[in-house]
Amino acid sequence: MKTIIIGGGLTGLAAAYKLLKNGVSDVTILEKDPEPGGMAASYHISDYHIEKYYHHIFESDTELINLMADLGVGKDLQWLKGTTGYHIDGKIYPMNTPLELLRSPLSIFDLMRLAAIVLAIKRKKDISGFDDVTAKEWILKNAGNSVYERFFEPLLRSKFGNNHDLVSAAWLFGRIRIRSNRSASGERLGYLMGGFYRFVKRLTDSITWMGGEVRTGCEVSEIVIAGDAISGVSAGGYMECDAVISTVSPHAFSGMVRTGGFREMLDIPYQGTACALFGMDKPLLNDTYWLNIKSDVPFGAVVEHTNFLPVADYGEHLVYVTAYFQDADDPRWRCTEQEVIDSYLNGLERLFPDFSRSSIRWWRIARHIDTAPVYLTGYARNIPRYSTDLAGLYLAGMFSGANYPERSMNGSILAGFGCAGEIMGKMGAV
Ligand SMILES: Cc1cc2nc3c(=O)[nH]c(=O)nc-3n(C[C@H](O)[C@H](O)[C@H](O)COP(=O)(O)OP(=O)(O)OC[C@H]3O[C@@H](n4cnc5c(N)ncnc54)[C@H](O)[C@@H]3O)c2cc1C
Structure with a gap:
């Protein structure tokens, strides 16, 4: 056969x-x-390999972890601190430890409501009933407006653009449940040595x-x-x-x-991604790996790979600047690579006053129109x-x-x- x-x-x-x-x-x-x-897939830059789109894994990815072990590369899987933060109203808020959360724009009351829904979601055994309700409706009902607007809405917007309020609660629950390898000092994420x-x-x-x-x-x-x-x-x-x-x-x-x-x-329905990677002389973010952006710039996240892996492994700083887009008319798909890069650099200059274009050694951009399904309500029925x-x-x-x-x-x-x-x-x- x-x-x-x-x-x-x-x-x-x-x-x-x-x-x-x-x-x-x-x-x-x-x-x-x-x-x-x-x-x-990866780029091959001088003497190292780096993913075209940022990648890490979670402890719950057992099939992948077992296959890596079968193939003899499991011993090179490392679990590293993956720090996250939010850029809101011109300021960076690290969001890893309880103390950092207390300093975030969320009030104590919001934090308590956030903790309560995260716990409730983690306890749910079956999430199939949540495919027909939007994440927005569910959060507003269970955690209120402030938690939605200050915490979840930027995340949903950066992931799903204009579809952010149509995505199902089942997607949200799935996301929260895999992020379980978290201790008081932050979250551990997996990465394979050498990429x-x-x-x-x-x-x-x-x-x-x-x-x-x-x-x-x-x-x-x-x-x-x-x-x-x-x-x-x-x-x-x-x-x-x-x-x-x-x-x-x-x-x-x-x-x-x-x-x-x-x-x-x-x-x-699928959405696309326009993900730039910059090789730089200097770091961009202090020590944050993943920064969600709530600001009027054409990207939703900045991911500094060398704040996750040691910069010595690469000999330069590696920073992804990335956005999801929803259709083929989007300028991040329609415009030339150079135009998208320029729009991202203009955005970086607005967000980070210390950033200078002269620190960039090289750039690459990976763009694809079909990089992820959009988990709208009712998705499960069409699988x-x-x-x-x-x-x-x-x-x-x-x-x-x-x-x-x-x-x-x-x-x-x-x-x-x-x-x-x-x-x-x-x-x-x-
Ligand atoms: C921005 C981004 C970040 C991500 N981050 C993570 C992460 O941190 N952790 C994680 O676990 N996952 C992550 N993922 C998801 C992960 O990379 C994918 O889910 C997975 O690699 C998809 O594999 P696939 O084979 O299902 O699909 P694809 O990788 O899309 O494979 C389909 C293949 O088909 C080929 N193809 C298409 N048309 C044709 C044709 N006509 N003829 C021949 N070949 C064709 C394509 O070139 C492609 O190689 C990320 C993805 C993206 C886009």
């Missing part, structure tokens, strides 16, 4: 790994980019070592359907196969399926299953149930494994 996997991101790589490890041969991944990794590039590389190498093929620079233009079954894909030329796992976004998927009725199988009505076509990726209610590397590993498991189950049943 020949299986073609469209997309060499973590879902595609995980699916191939699982199939091959369980003795299913003839597995080929077709990836349009020059390297595998998808959203978790997640090493994980992607190990995974890719073991796929090829087990006899699979990872073909990069190979864009699939069509999933070829004959009647009510898959017959193959077009990627430069026609490739026949028995099963296709598509791991691409709904938008990319509908462009590959010509047959009406099947194109709409994946109907899930596609791995198997579809078309014999031989499987769907797995950021949109899968394994990634609900927040996509992550762990969720994509789970989705890839789950989909491969389903295919193997069907093969066994044949």
Whole structure:
């Protein structure tokens, strides 16, 4: 049986790994980019690797942690302090320790209400009933206006832009529940020494070592359907196969399926990201890793990677400036890279009076229109299953149930494994 996997991101790589490890041969991944990794891919800067989009993991990411151990890189996973803060009304408020929270713009009463809802959310065993209520409605009802406006609204806006008040409470609950590795001194986050590039590389190498093929620079233009079954894909030329796992976004998927009725199988809204990375002579933030911004600038967060990892590992300071956007008309998608960078630098100058452009050694920008599903209310009802009505076509990726209610590397590993498991189950049943 020949299986073609469209997309060499973590879902595609995980699916191939699982199939091959369980003795299913003839597995080929077709990836349009020059390297595998998808959203978790890296830049290669002089002698180090750094993710195109900032990445860290949580203690609850057990599938990913176990896979790293399987691949022999688990020992290099480190748990480091990931300090967070808010930039509000021209001032930075660190938000890590109880004392820092007391100094935040939230009143003691707000802090008590915030603590109470966080506790209540962590205690909830089943969050499925919260898919139909918006996070905004739920917070306003349970914690009040001030907690919403001062704490949650900036977070929701920076993550979902104009959709911030339409996102479900289930998403919010999922977010809060994974952030559990927190002590009185702050939160610990996981990072792989040498970068997640090493994980992607190990995974890719073991796929090829087990006899699979990872073909990069190979864009699939069509999933070829004959009647009510898959017959193959077009990627430069026609490739026949028995099963296709598509791991691409709904938008990319509908462009590959010509047959009406099947194109709409994946109907899930996505948002884009414009994430700049600056290599700098000097640090930008004091010692904050993650700074949420509540201000009129074109980005929602500044993430100083070298306030998380030691600057000595890179020999320079690394700062991400990033924004999510909701549609293709957004200037952060429409404008040239240089224009977006200029708008971000203007924003940095406004927020940080000590910042100077002369401290920037180089910049890169990663932009993609489909970087995350938007978890609007009712999302859970539209989640596609791995198997579809078309014999031989499987769907797995950021949109899968394994990634609900927040996509992550762990969720994509789970989705890839789950989909491969389903295919193997069907093969066994044949
Ligand atoms: C800004 C940002 C920050 C993030 N931070 C974190 C984090 O801190 N922690 C965490 O766990 N997760 C994080 N994530 C999420 C994580 O990176 C993703 O959930 C995960 O990598 C998605 O993997 P995937 O394989 O499901 O999808 P993708 O990575 O999107 O893979 C799909 C692949 O399909 C390829 N493709 C598309 N069309 C075609 C075609 N026609 N032919 C062939 N190939 C095609 C694409 O090039 C891509 O490689 C972040 C993501 C972003 C964008």
